[in-house]
Amino acid sequence: MKTSVLLILILGLFACLRCQATDIKDPGLITDHTVSAVGHDFYRLFSDRWEKVYPETITISEKPSARWGSWITIKIGQDVLYQILLFPNRRNFNKEVDVAIEKVSEKLARRQIDKALLSTGDLSGDEF
Numbered sequence: 001m002k003t004s005v006l007l008i009l010i011l012g013l014f015a016c017l018r019c020q021a022t023d024i025k026d027p028g029l030i031t032d033h034t035v036s037a038v039g040h041d042f043y044r045l046f047s048d049r050w051e052k053v054y055p056e057t058i059t060i061s062e063k064p065s066a067r068w069g070s071w072i073t074i075k076i077g078q079d080v081l082y083q084i085l086l087f088p089n090r091r092n093f094n095k096e097v098d099v100a101i102e103k104v105s106e107k108l109a110r111r112q113i114d115k116a117l118l119s120t121g122d123l124s125g126d127e128f
Contacts, residue, residue: 028053033061038070038086045097046074054108074104081107 030050032043039062046060056076063071069087073080082103084096 029057031057031059033059034070034072035062036064036070038088038090039064039072041090041093042070042072042086042097042100045094046100049097049101052105052108058104072100074100076108076111079111 030043030047032040032047034040034043039060042062043060054076058081059075061073061075063073065071069085072084072086074082082100084100086093086096
């Protein structure tokens with residue numbers, strides 16, 4: 001009994017060693033890494049108005065500051081697509097979200113063109 005349990009544990013360990021971690025690549029997934037009310041509102045409005053389906057995960061993160069507001073960053077992987085400083089008073093908030101959607105759409109289109117034109121076997125992944 002003990003040997004069979006030990007054997008199952010060892011086989012499970014070897015199976016786990018062969019598994020590799022991969023990035024989540026759900027098309028159209030927008031993840032929320034915001035912490036303040038301004039950041040959450042920006043994420044909700046951005047994700048409600050976002051209409052494109054992109055094959056990679058878009059991440060919206062935030063660095064809040066009590067003095068200056070919230071520094072919002074929109075990224076795919078390690079590539080920064082757009083950054084903006086939002087103030088707590090939320091003046092022109094809807095306009096800022098619309099500008100963010102427009103700029104991110106432009107960057108994604110440029111990114112797809114770059115991938116198509118620069119897809120060589122020399123560089124892969126995050127290599128420069």
